[in-house]
Amino acid sequence: PYxxxxxxxxxxxxMAQMPELAI
Structure with a gap:
């Protein structure tokens, strides 16, 4: 898609915008 x-x-x-996903 990118x-x-x-x-x-x-x-x-x-990951920078949504650190919560880095878990």
């Missing part, structure tokens, strides 16, 4: 973005960058962004 063809225009790097998966790692997207994951890092999500």
């Amino acid at each position: 063809a225009s973005l790097d998966a790692e960058k997207v994951f890092a962004f999500v």
Whole structure:
């Protein structure tokens, strides 16, 4: 779904915005 973005960058962004998901 994130063809225009790097998966790692997207994951890092999500973890930064939603630390609760990092559990």
